[in-house]
Amino acid sequence: TEQQRLTKQGTENGEAYRAYLQGAFYWNKGMAPGFEKSREYFQQAIDLDPTYALGYVGLAHYYGYSSALGVVPPNENWTRSEAALNKALALDNSLSEAYAALVGIQLYYYYDWPAAEGSFRRALELNPNSAEARNHYARCLVLFGRDEEALAQMKRTIELDPLSLLYNLNSGKLFF
Numbered sequence: 001t002e003q004q005r006l007t008k009q010g011t012e013n014g015e016a017y018r019a020y021l022q023g024a025f026y027w028n029k030g031m032a033p034g035f036e037k038s039r040e041y042f043q044q045a046i047d048l049d050p051t052y053a054l055g056y057v058g059l060a061h062y063y064g065y066s067s068a069l070g071v072v073p074p075n076e077n078w079t080r081s082e083a084a085l086n087k088a089l090a091l092d093n094s095l096s097e098a099y100a101a102l103v104g105i106q107l108y109y110y111y112d113w114p115a116a117e118g119s120f121r122r123a124l125e126l127n128p129n130s131a132e133a134r135n136h137y138a139r140c141l142v143l144f145g146r147d148e149e150a151l152a153q154m155k156r157t158i159e160l161d162p163l164s165l166l167y168n169l170n171s172g173k174l175f176f
Contacts, residue, residue, distance in 0.1 A: 011054075023041030023044075027042075030166070039063075046059070057088045063080040063084065064101065065104065067108075088101075095126070097132070099122045102119045120140070135157045135166070135170055138170070154167075157170075
């Protein structure tokens with residue numbers, strides 16, 4: 001199973017993969033100008049390869065994050081996020097990234113912490129080296145007063161991706 005995960009490819013379509021990477025580039029910039037381009041590129045990746053699960057995960061992240069921040073109307077875009085995520089999981093239920101995105105819907109839309117924590121655990125079971133999942137998990141743990149666990153998760157996040165400005169900023173916020 002581990003060998004299959006290592007050799008599995010998200011898409012055979014190079015253009016879809018490039019579109020996904022461009023979407024991830026704009027997504028990782030956060031709410032900086034051009035953030036909307038992340039949605040456009042994730043959609044382009046799906047248009048080029050409708051079976052590309054990571055493209056749907058990208059869309060789910062975009063709609064969920066944008067809804068949580070009020071950038072797009074939450075009443076219609078949380079359901080878009082959930083639909084994109086359900087499609088991603090239907091295509092590939094072994095993607096750590098999909099479970100990390102599912103957390104957003106469970107926590108911020110349904111307000112279901114136990115389900116969200118289960119998804120965090122599943123994401124980290126599938127990919128223990130996911131700095132993204134550990135970063136978000138740490139931020140959520142501190143909200144629930146589990147500071148020691150939060151610090152352990154953030155420490156591991158920084159070990160995995162020491163050059164990430166976002167993760168280092170979030171680490172500082174935890175100490176604050």
